[in-house]
Amino acid sequence: MTADLTVVHARTLTLDDALPEVEAVLVGGGRVLMAGSREAVRGAAPGARVLDHRDVLLTPGLSEAHIHLVTYGFSLSQVGLHGARSVSEVQARVAHRVLNTPAGTWIRGGGFLLSELGLGEYPSAALLDEVSPHHPVMLYSRDLHMAWVNSAALRAAGVHEGTPDPEGGRVVRPLGCLLENASALVARAIPAPTEAEFLTAARAGAQDLAERGYVSAHTMAFEAPDAPRALQRLAQQGELPLRVWACLPHERLGQAQALGLARTPGGLFQWGGVKFFADGALGSRTAWLHAPGFADGSGTGIPLDPPELIREVGRAAIELGLTPVTHAIGDRANTEVLDAYDALRPQAQARGIRLRIEHAQHLRAEDVPRFRGLTASVQPIHLQADGPMIRSLMPHLESLSYAFRSLRDAGAVLAFGSDAPVAPPEYRANFAAAVTRVDDAGERLAPGEALTELDVLRAHTRGPALAAGWDDEGIIRPGARAAFTLWDRLGGNAQALVF
Template sequence: MTSDVTIYRNAHVFTGEARTAPVESLAVRGGLVLAAGSLEAVRLAAGEGSEEIDLGGALVTPGVTEGHVHMLMLGEALGKVQLRDAETVAEVQERLAAARAANPDAQRITGTSWRFDIFPEGERPTREMLDAVVPDIPVLLDANDLHSSWVNTAALDAMGITRETPDPVGGEIVRDEHGDATGFLLETAAMQYAWGYLEQVTTDADRDRFLDTACDAYLATGVTGATEMSFGEADLETYRRRLDRDGRLPFPVDANWLLTATGDLDADLAQVAEVARHRDELAARYGDRWLRITGVKFILDGVIDACTAAMRAPYANGAMPGPIWEREFALPVAVAADAVGLQLALHAIGDEASTIALDMVQECIRVNGPRADRRPRVEHLESVADDTIARMAALGVTASMQPVHCDPAVLDNWQAVLGDERARTGFPWHKFREAGVTLALGTDAPTAPHEAPDNLFIALTARSVLDRSRDPYEPQRVFAPADALEAMTLGTAYATKRDHEAGRIATGYRAHIVAWSANAFSDAPEALLGTGASFTLVDGETAFRAR
């Protein structure tokens, strides 16, 4: 007699909650977890004839739900010139020259993840630096934080940027003393011009390939769900093509539609109405098993590295930029989104931006009333005040944070531009834990590496993946393994409102499960580096297996 049940035994099974002791086995049937516990209890639940797989003591967890990602951009970025570990402008130039020589028929060169600290003090990116090695075709390079672009003269020409081109709301085309663009585009200028140009020259086949690449990369690193954070028309059509072709995605995706600050309240409110229409049409056509538009993303400020994050006190250079979304627009648009059931995902890196974020949440509660399923979330929270953390706990706001953003190897410029005690108090994970704020840990790929074990390593150690010689950044913040894994699985499932079906290994939950090649509980943290999943299950079926 045979059974349709598979038992996985001799494992260290973390079931999703830090306070729950690990168990030794689990059983899967029909795409769902049948049971988890002692081998004897699991065998009783499974009945006779079950297949049994011995995992040799491996760590097994719920599949990781990536808490913050830009999927198509990740798939695209994996094929770009990689610049995160470039230490100087000359090294960037060498890699671009090599890319040009390797592909003489290229129509453009794209790169990703250059860091601000490659420039000598007081210098900024210029088009001439890129023209020196690639003058004939457009070069467009995304910064490590994806909040600015560095381009050459050919790219400025291709984008149609002239002296008369206006700065968009919330962005800047950096110019020289003559009024000419220098090749450095900040915030919404990068999004509107650099990203807009690339979107025009990207084909549907390209986008389909980007999505495939991102999904495959994530499955290999134990991810069985993702939270999209810059969803738009092109993304929607790409996902719809995949759903029409396969009837499913490689794993569930929850999308937050990116709103653009226009400076016109009626136009901003119209965006919300359009997102709600897309959400309802998507759900009517495909259901919500694989793809949902769950909310809207507000980018309230920029980033600390470029001195564009909104802070309560000035940067070391005296700069004190305002937010991208002013309160007079942010609050009513948030209320409108909340009124139609759209979750708020609020990018806030500076301490003033996170204050605005909570003002938005509080205004939604005041106008629309309390609601248990609201689950607002604030993204990044790199420099955050203690009073904001207390407010988040009181209002039930999730802290969506990314350990890979504070790899010590990428913090030199971040600390220098702050220049005071704020340089030592960033990313305060421990304060959120102490306050009882729900934490959801992700990577924000491709602004940072997407691999879950590397992200976990930084959460456990506050040390660098990129440069092992670095001292840890404020190591009192670190997580215990169980707390970090809960924040990467159940915490992120809670944040996406899928905690009823994902984030736990428990009876009736979808069998999104990962067996790891390193054990965060028993191995030294260094053992995590460069590893991934031994196998990844989505609905009980093998979606990835290491060779």
């Protein structure tokens, strides 16, 4: 019997208030059986295998609380534009891909920010035509709320100067950029990936996370139905290296109800949330703001799913045991979502569901206490690029932008992620941004909102577990999942250790 047991020797931060730090952990059958001193644990299982990691730190396993997992997998083979600092640099990267791509094949990529490209206006299709006149090109901004396309892509999609704006979107003129739902006008012209390609992307995204030290992830919809299907297939084949909590787009909830889908705990893949979008994003000037709006005069953003819909569909989601999960970036969007959630709280509490707001980037002081009992699923890594934009576009909201400490003190559960492929799933950047508050301009954004390294660890482990309703993860105690992360130092190099 003891041959099936393993003792891990390491300085261990358990995140269990009853026993915060131990020297050894006994595991068996994929579960923690005991945590304590080396002598006590070794005495409980004298014949167990021993893994000696006394030179490193052991913690509950890292969780990525906000990712578009299969889309991220696809992005790993597309044109990466993170760090591009000029239009000419974007053109160079696209031109390089053109040289290695069969004529007429779509070129896709993303990761740019208008501010980092030195642009005050939306770029035109003509700029991409200069390097790709015959290959259709579609590049997403880092926040995925804007697409930059060339003329070949517009022709393939039948989009022209007279094309009307779709509901919840805008076709920028002169042609070249598509905001929010308008991106679908061109995206629908791209040949759909095959089942095999979805499976390859799912495998690539999940494996990349596991190699970074993650043991679980929350995948946030905004993907084709084939994406979660591919993750489910990996789980069925025993190839999924992560535990995955998946969100369903609210538009598909009716179909899910008809099929009898509900929260399905257990296994490495489970449906857990229903996703809404209250607004757009900062970089695309589509975040929904209270007056006076953006300081450059570009308005107050674009509201998307109305609060009435969030309330109505949210009730149906909760009835199925699923968590309403709402993207809200601007201060007005957060106010409206909190109003909608106030109507849902009694039903959610009765079902043991913790309502979630994704991003919660810019807040009014009077709304912060209203986060008590909610999950604030936030991405500190975005602070680094957003800091300069916040100071120039919304200086009146700077003090409560990325308000991690205030949200924590208000009683919200913090759950950290990256929103990959919007940003790379880099926990080191989350540690750095949340602790130092230093942005890409070298300035500190709202330094009073800084967290400690232990706070960040909780937000990358126990917080996501509580958000998903997993009482057996993000903590090291008897009965918990034996899924850990090994560190050379907290916030440093990490390696997953899963039994």
